[in-house]
Amino acid sequence: MLHITMIGCGAIGVGVLELLEQDPQLCVDAVIASAGSAELVRQRLASFRQPPQVLTALPADARPDLLVECAGHKAIEEHVLPALERGIACLIVSVGALSEVGLVERLEAAAARGNTRIELLPGAIGGIDALSAAKVGGLDSVDYIGRKPARAWKNTPAEQLCELDSLSEPTVIFEGSAREAARLYPKNANVAATLSLAGLGLDRTRVTLIADPLSEDNVHQFQARGAFGGFEMSLRGKPLPANPKTSALTVYSVVRALGNHAHAISI
Ligand SMILES: NC(=O)C1=CN([C@@H]2O[C@H](COP(=O)(O)OP(=O)(O)OC[C@H]3O[C@@H](n4cnc5c(N)ncnc54)[C@H](OP(=O)(O)O)[C@@H]3O)[C@@H](O)[C@H]2O)C=CC1
Ligand SMILES: O=C([O-])CC(=O)C(=O)O
Structure with missing residues (x-):
């Protein structure tokens, strides 16, 4: 089973969690929320069979198999860059953030130092x-x-x-x-x-x-x-x-990408 931490629990995050409940090979153990909305996120997740833990940052000793960002541009700076440095593979949905000058290079450098990888998800587009x-x-x-x-x-x-x-x-x-x-x-x-x-x-x-x-x-x-x-x-x-603002396909794109990491055949 693949252990996942998800950053953000808004429209995409909740949609992904709902679909992943049916996949025994994928487990979202924790969700990282903004400090101001952690309680709201806990309430949002209360109806899930096994609600993920709600955190405001990745604990120093946490080693998820994957960290998936479904939050927004600031989350890349706050959570993705430090996780890459620690060797945690990251999936990014807020790809628009990478248009900020120098961010692609910083992500590459952090991943190189952590000897890990970044995957940019296709999200709302195909092809x-x-x-x-x-x-x-x-x-x-x-x-x-x-x-x-x-x-x-x-x-x-x-x-x-x-x-x-x-x-x-x-x-x-x-x-x-x-x-x-x-x-x-x-x-x-x-x-x-x-x-x-x-x-x-x-x-x-x-x-x-x-x-x-x-x-x-x-x-x-x-x-x-x-x-x-x-x-x-x-x-x-x-x-x-x-x-x-967000297309449903983005949710499915995250679920597909996570499934490709866990299942024997990737497509
Ligand atoms: N690649 C693609 O094709 C697409 C990408 N996206 C991107 O995906 C992201 C999420 O979209 P969507 O779910 O619709 O947005 P929502 O606004 O519905 O949800 C985003 C959630 O992330 C939380 N969040 C924001 N910043 C942080 C942070 N630094 N740390 C932890 N949590 C945070 C927000 O909480 P709070 O407001 O309390 O901070 C909110 O609950 C957006 O950046 C959007 O641009 C969306 C559609 C398509
Ligand atoms: O359709 C969507 O989900 C999002 C979108 O257009 C974009 O961010 O470019």
């Missing part, structure tokens, strides 16, 4: 295997369009560009590089950052973000061109009721 294989032969362009219902852009700079509550047609709220998208829309730019890391990098990956009052789904589309040929992907993700 990362094909894109990153295409990169080996050389890519010419990667263009991404992220389209979400208007409510998913609440509390973002989109609020300064348009009246989200009364939007009547799809409205482009951002066009530019993946680096700039991640800076302005950190909670909505994980896919853009993932495509960049798998493909042409943050400065050469072109991003368009759209607030679409006519869509109920989080739609992710990208096209790539290169020596391999061409590739178009369109994915209509159902948003999680607990957090409309």
